[in-house]
Amino acid sequence: MKEKVVGALRPLIPEEVTIEVTIPDQEAFGHYSTNVAFKLAKTRGTSPITIAEDIIKKISTNPLFSRVELKAPGFINVWIQDIEYYKELDKILLEKETYGKKIGKKNKKIQIEYVSANPTGPLTLANGRGGFLGDALSNVLDSQGFAVEREYYVNDTGNQVVTLGKSLVANCGHIPFEETFYKGEYVAEWAQEHKEFIEKHKDDPEHVGRAAADYFLSLIQEALEKKAKIHFDRYTSEQKDIHDKKYVEKVLDVLKTKNVVYEADGATWFKTTEFDDDKDRVLITSKKTPTYLLADAGHYLETKERGFYGKVLILGPDHYGYVARIQAVAKILGLEDSRVIITQAVRLLKGGEEMKMSKRKGAFVTFSELIDEVGVDVARFFFLMISPDSHMDFDIDLAREHSNKNPVFYLQYAFVRASSILQKTECGACSDYAPLATPEDTLLMRKLSEFPDILEEVGATFSVHRITQYAGELSRAFHNFYEKEHVDGVEEKTMRARRALVEASQHVLGNTLRILGCSTPEKM
């Protein structure tokens, strides 16, 4: 609907001025509102009022609007003709679960990499936050016509695997324990269960580490796919897909041809300072081992070679320092659209006191445990409500209490109520929506039509939490409608119109839940 409003204004506004159209928080200011008059006033040197008056004169005859109004100091507020909303209802009833999706060729390949937790232990809450975000963002981009690949990059080789192996060997008492080793319960458990295996391979910690890593990865996969419903198209193996396929060597050659590589102090460096980094970074150490940056660069090259025009990398707060250098890689390789989203920390509280999460120290509540505690829909919705930039406090003691009061139930309950009405009423198709005249009817009707606009906006800005916001507004509109208006037991024409409205609501409520990755229960 927003698109139509912009379309009506477009011919009147110079091309270089972007037209912003918002939905005012109160109906007295119109269904839609724009501030273009303010923007034009700046360049033209006339008052916003004069400009707005001029624009209003020209659009007031447009059949799209039922009313157009100037509001001081220069807002242009418009009301949409009912017929436009009726058309939208028809569209929803026709398109059903595809309403809001952009159909057509999916020729833009974009890769979303998320979680990518090292297989050295269970998933943390921070991993989960990025996981939910990546999963939901993938759903949105998919709906907006991108060919999305959901990727988990598995660091299944290198130093940390050796360290994990050594931690296990040390756990069985074959070598002394060192400060850098992994300490969690999970390490001790695995060591206990594989005593003989570890003893046999105690001189090859990498072998031990790899076996354990394989096991931890299988646990992670199970927790993600089955429990958290966070899905991936591809688990890319650093060893098999990058090292074995020579991407490390290949990318080094590429970087060299771009003149951004030099030798110093026996190491090979990448001139990332030319790309807003604080300092240059090492690609190959003086001991002639490649760093993770080089392997990751190989990974980016592999993505680029498989035809992706863009990549979104979702990382936890501990990887902030990595952004500049990986963006340098993306730029050099010519990846058209490379974005990095840093999710801020999830602070875990217990009875109001902070609990430190640390894989190495082993003191933490895992992502799986959280889901066991509150359920996947609640955890997902709660995490997705919050902007990735916000630090997040999660009190595990209040978790169950939160779960009983979580807004996701409010949304699901609206869906259940809609489904229930549809089951209990029966009538033919509706051809006349005019009986939808009460404030509750029309507010709900208008709210439904916002759904495609929200998806489009999130597709462009990646602000997934806007969807959970919208979900709250939509379900509120529905519950209000449900309380005040009846479908059953009213006059035939009204019943037909209302039932159609309920059916449309059920589709949009369902679509909202599905795009967030939450379930759509028929009963609660």
Next chain:
RNA sequence: GCCCCCGUAGUUCAACGGAUAGAAUAGCUCCCUUCUAAGGAGUAGAUUGAGGUUCGAUUCCUCGCGGGGGUACCA
């Protein structure tokens, strides 16, 4: 030290530079002969401080004050 994020109701979070700063939850008052009360109506409650830019600042800039994270030839 330097870099990044955050600071909004008692609490957890919203608010492309827009209009009377929104929700949820906790509190208080009401509403179940009604398509599921996991609901609805009402009430009370907030922008860390000082400057600046602007017609307009929670939002942008500067400086404080708080909290978190990052600053390896580790990953």
